[in-house]
Amino acid sequence: MILAAAAFATRSRGCAKWLLQALLCLLLLSEVSCQGKQEENRQATAQSDPAALADSVEAAALPPPDSDVVDGIHVPTGLIADEGYVLVRNNCISCHSLNLVKNKRATREGWLSTIRWMQQTQGLWDLGENEKPILDYLARNYAPDDMGRRKQLTEVEWYILKE
Amino acid sequence: MEYRMQQTPPNQDKADHTPDATGRRTFLAKGLLGTLALALGGSAVNLKSLQAAAQSGSLKPAAFSMQGKHPDLVVLSDRPWNVETPPHLLDDRVTPTDRVFIRNNGLPPGKVDAASWTLTIEGESARTKKVFTLAELQSKFKHYTYQLQLECGGNGRAEFSPPGKGNQWGNGAVYCSEWTGVRVKDVLEAAGIKPDAVYVAYYGKDVHLxxxxxxxxISRGVPIKKALEDESLIAWAINGKAIPEMHGYPLRVVFGGWPASASGKWVDRIVVRNKVHDGPKMNKGSYMVPARPIPPGAPAPDDKDMRIIESMPVRSLITYPKTGAIVKGKKTLQVRGHAWAGDLEVKEIHVSTDFGATWQKCELEKPVNRLAWQHWKTQVKFPSTGYFEVWARATDTAGASQPMVVPAWNPGGYLNNACHRIAIQIA
Structure with a gap:
C-alpha cells in the first residue's frame, strides 16, 4: 500500500512534489529495513500501514481517488470514505488538521454548533449547499459513543515488568 | 492497540528509539501480546482497528520528529500542534523539555530574532507604557527559578460523555518543569499599576490558523492578584535552556496551577486591564464552565452564566509503572507518581487496588516550591494473581478529593480530575 501511495503521489504531483516523494521513499525504506522480528506482525497489519501516511496536512491535501480507500478509510486523510468525505476534507483542511475532525465525536447539533463557532470566530466561510452533506457525513460517521460516567480501561498495551 | 504498537513511526530515526520501545517490539514479536490481547478482549486487526488507528491521532506527521520531542508522544493534531504525553513518560521529578505536552491555538511565529524581541507593558491600568528588550528584562530585574505545574484546562476531556468540544486529551496534558525569568510583578511595577487594575493579559506573536x-x-490572562504572586513569571528558560519554539521562544508568561492557556507563549505585549480581559479565548465558553451545573449534553449557557476557570482542581498521575504491566513471581508492586492541586497543595494521596473498596495512604513529599507538583510513592500488595487496577486519589489542603467517576459535565469538557488508574496483571 505504501508503494501504491508513493506511485500515486508521483503521478499526481509530479516533480513539484519531490519532497513528498522523498518522504514516502524514506518511509518505505524504514519499513523495509526494520527488524525481521517485526515482519510477521507487520504482515498481519499490512492493511493498516498506509494509514501511517494519513496525518500530515501535506498528505491530506492530495486528491482522493477511490484506489486510496482501504477498508472504508480514505488513506491519505484517514477519513471514513463515506459520501461527503471529499467535501469535509476540502473545507476543513484549509485551516486545521483533519485530526481535529477525526478525533471529535458529536451529534448533528454538536457538529453544527462547532461549524457556527468556526464561522463566528475562526474565519470559516458560509458552506452554502455543502453544509447539509457535510453535516450528514459528520453526524453519521463521527457520532458520540455513550461512555457513561467512566469507561473501562481498553487498548492496554501489555508488557512484562522487569524490575 | 495493535496498530500503534506494531507500527514503525514513519519519520522517526531509529536512533531515537528508546530501549523501552525496542524491548516492547521484541516482546511483541514473540507473539505473547497477541495472545494476551485476545484473552483480554482485544480485537484482531480489522476495519475497526484500522478506523481506530486512523482516528486515534497517534500517527506521527512528517514535521513532528524535527521538533526534538520524545518519539512516544501522541499527536492529537498537527495544525495546530497538539501533542500529548503518555503518563509513564512523566515519571521524572522535573519534566524534561522533550516530554512537555504541546497545546497551540495558532501557528508559531516562525523565525524569531531574540536580540530584537521586545516586551511592551501597557493597558488602561498601566501608569506608563514601557518597552523592554529581552536583554533589558534580563539585566534590569532579579531572576527567579521555580518548578511550576502547568495543566491544560481540557486535560482528561476524552472521558466526558457526551464528548466535550476540543482536543480529546487523555491524562497527559500536564507537566512540571523548571522555569527561569523575572517576576511579572517586578516588571509591571516598573510601568506602574493603577489601583483600578483588574486583569493582566498577554498578546503573542503566534499566527491565526x-x-x-x-x-x-489567543489572548488570555489572569486576575491582577494572581499576576502579582511571587511565582508568576515572565520566562525565557525552561530547565535551564532557552524555551523551544513550540513552547514560546523567546519569551512567555507562566502562571502555575491555572489552565495552561493563561500562560501565553511568544509574548511581546502584556496589558494591565481595568476589566476582565476580553481577548480571543476569553469568551464564547472557552476555558469556562457553567456557573451552575447543567445536565450532561445540555446546551451551553451564555457567557454571563459561565465562570472562567481559575485554579485547577486536585489531581494526580501514576507515572510508574506504565499501565499494562505484567508482574511475574511476586504479588507486590512499587507505584509512584505526582500530585498537584492548582493554587493549593496536596495534603494526602491514597491508592486502591479494589476499585475504591479500600484505600491505602502513600508517602507524599512537600512541593519543592509553591505551585510545584508533589511526588508520591507506595508499595501495593495484591491478594492473588489476576487482573487488577491501581487507582490513585489525591486530596488537597481544602479537603477536596479526586472523584472516581468523571465529574460535572460541561460543554467544553474541562476539569476532568477523575482518579487516574492503570491496569496490572499479577501472573
Whole structure:
C-alpha cells in the first residue's frame, strides 16, 4: 500500500512534489529495513500501514481517488470514505488538521454548533449547499459513543515488568 | 492497540528509539501480546482497528520528529500542534523539555530574532507604557527559578460523555518543569499599576490558523492578584535552556496551577486591564464552565452564566509503572507518581487496588516550591494473581478529593480530575 501511495503521489504531483516523494521513499525504506522480528506482525497489519501516511496536512491535501480507500478509510486523510468525505476534507483542511475532525465525536447539533463557532470566530466561510452533506457525513460517521460516567480501561498495551 | 504498537513511526530515526520501545517490539514479536490481547478482549486487526488507528491521532506527521520531542508522544493534531504525553513518560521529578505536552491555538511565529524581541507593558491600568528588550528584562530585574505545574484546562476531556468540544486529551496534558525569568510583578511595577487594575493579559506573536494576520489566535490572562504572586513569571528558560519554539521562544508568561492557556507563549505585549480581559479565548465558553451545573449534553449557557476557570482542581498521575504491566513471581508492586492541586497543595494521596473498596495512604513529599507538583510513592500488595487496577486519589489542603467517576459535565469538557488508574496483571 505504501508503494501504491508513493506511485500515486508521483503521478499526481509530479516533480513539484519531490519532497513528498522523498518522504514516502524514506518511509518505505524504514519499513523495509526494520527488524525481521517485526515482519510477521507487520504482515498481519499490512492493511493498516498506509494509514501511517494519513496525518500530515501535506498528505491530506492530495486528491482522493477511490484506489486510496482501504477498508472504508480514505488513506491519505484517514477519513471514513463515506459520501461527503471529499467535501469535509476540502473545507476543513484549509485551516486545521483533519485530526481535529477525526478525533471529535458529536451529534448533528454538536457538529453544527462547532461549524457556527468556526464561522463566528475562526474565519470559516458560509458552506452554502455543502453544509447539509457535510453535516450528514459528520453526524453519521463521527457520532458520540455513550461512555457513561467512566469507561473501562481498553487498548492496554501489555508488557512484562522487569524490575 | 495493535496498530500503534506494531507500527514503525514513519519519520522517526531509529536512533531515537528508546530501549523501552525496542524491548516492547521484541516482546511483541514473540507473539505473547497477541495472545494476551485476545484473552483480554482485544480485537484482531480489522476495519475497526484500522478506523481506530486512523482516528486515534497517534500517527506521527512528517514535521513532528524535527521538533526534538520524545518519539512516544501522541499527536492529537498537527495544525495546530497538539501533542500529548503518555503518563509513564512523566515519571521524572522535573519534566524534561522533550516530554512537555504541546497545546497551540495558532501557528508559531516562525523565525524569531531574540536580540530584537521586545516586551511592551501597557493597558488602561498601566501608569506608563514601557518597552523592554529581552536583554533589558534580563539585566534590569532579579531572576527567579521555580518548578511550576502547568495543566491544560481540557486535560482528561476524552472521558466526558457526551464528548466535550476540543482536543480529546487523555491524562497527559500536564507537566512540571523548571522555569527561569523575572517576576511579572517586578516588571509591571516598573510601568506602574493603577489601583483600578483588574486583569493582566498577554498578546503573542503566534499566527491565526486561518493565516489572517488581523486575527489573534489567543489572548488570555489572569486576575491582577494572581499576576502579582511571587511565582508568576515572565520566562525565557525552561530547565535551564532557552524555551523551544513550540513552547514560546523567546519569551512567555507562566502562571502555575491555572489552565495552561493563561500562560501565553511568544509574548511581546502584556496589558494591565481595568476589566476582565476580553481577548480571543476569553469568551464564547472557552476555558469556562457553567456557573451552575447543567445536565450532561445540555446546551451551553451564555457567557454571563459561565465562570472562567481559575485554579485547577486536585489531581494526580501514576507515572510508574506504565499501565499494562505484567508482574511475574511476586504479588507486590512499587507505584509512584505526582500530585498537584492548582493554587493549593496536596495534603494526602491514597491508592486502591479494589476499585475504591479500600484505600491505602502513600508517602507524599512537600512541593519543592509553591505551585510545584508533589511526588508520591507506595508499595501495593495484591491478594492473588489476576487482573487488577491501581487507582490513585489525591486530596488537597481544602479537603477536596479526586472523584472516581468523571465529574460535572460541561460543554467544553474541562476539569476532568477523575482518579487516574492503570491496569496490572499479577501472573
Amino acid at each position: 486561518s493565516g489572517d494576520t488581523s486575527k489573534v489566535p
